[in-house]
Amino acid sequence: MENVVTHTDWKDRFCELAPALVLFARQWVRSAADAEDIVQEAFIKFWRTERSIHNRGLLYATVRSVALDAIRRDGRRARREAAVVAEADTHVDPVFELEDESQRALASAIDELPRAQREVLVMKIWNELTFAEIGEALGISQNTAASRYRYAVGALRKNLQPQ
C-alpha cells in the first residue's frame, strides 16, 4: 500500500471528505464557520502526522479531539458548550441540503437523537466508516458502535413511521 501520497491526492480526498467532516464537527459547535475552523485545524494536524489517507478513524478522532480542545480553550465557547451540553440530547445542527418535506422530517429526527448515537450515525452513513473504525475514533468497542447505530436507525424509523 502506498503510504506517501501526493499533495493533490490529499486535496482531492479532502474535497470528498470535507462536507461530512464539517457535518461531524457541527455536533459540537453551532455555526458552520466554527465547524470549518475545527476541520481545518484537525485536517492539518492529521496531514502533518500521517502519510496515509486511509486511516479515517484517526482523522475523525482528530476532529473530535480538536473540537473538544477548542471548546475547553475558549471560555466563551465553554460557557456556550455548557448550555449546549445541558440540552445536548435535544439540539444539534447537522446541515443538509433538504429537497422535500420528508427529508426535512428526517433531518429533524436526526437532531433529536442522543449525541452518542448521532455521532455514530454520521460517521457510518455519511462517511461510510466501519464499526471498527468508529470504535477506534470514539474509544468504544466495535460492538458498542454497532449497537448505538442500531438504536439510532431504529429510533429514526420509529419516529418516521406514520402514526
Place this chain on the structure above:
Amino acid sequence: MNDFTEIEVELKRLRPVRVGDDFIARVERGMEGADSATPSGGMVKRRPRFHINWLALGLGATAAAAFLVLIRIDNFGSRRSTAALAANHFASPIPRLPLANALVPDGLTQVVYNTRDEGVVFPSNSPEPMRRVRKQSRETLQWRNPQTGASLRVTYPTEQVDLIPISGQ
C-alpha cells in the same frame, strides 16, 4: 439489519451541505504552510517520546518519604537501646545484630481494579495522536519487623493516566 435498509437509503439521500471553495483553499494553504514549516520537505520526523507520569512520580515520592520517616523512627528507637546497652557493649565479644528491632520493607502490592480506554486523543503539546488509558488501582506498602513479627501496612488508591503513542499506519 435488513430491516433498516429502507431508512438507510433515505438517510443516504440526505446530503450534507457542500463546503465553499474558499474553505478548501484555506485548508490547502494550511497544508502548504505545514509543509514549509516541516523540515525535509514535509516528511515528519518523529520526536523521541518521553513523558513524565506525574501521578506515579508523586506517589513514588510519597512512598519514599513515608519509608524514610519510618526508618528514622526506627533508628531513633535503636539508638536509645544502644545507649542503654553501652555499658556491656565493649565487654561482649558477640557482634550486635544489625536488624535487632527494625521494620523492614516487606512488600508492595498493586491491584488494578479498573482500566478504561478513553480513546484516541490529540494532546496539544504533542504532534502525534495518542491513546489515553486510565488505570485505577490500590497499592499496599508493607513493612515487617522480623524479630517481633509486627507489621505495618499502608494502603492508598491510585489513578494513573497513560498516553500511549499509536502509529495509526
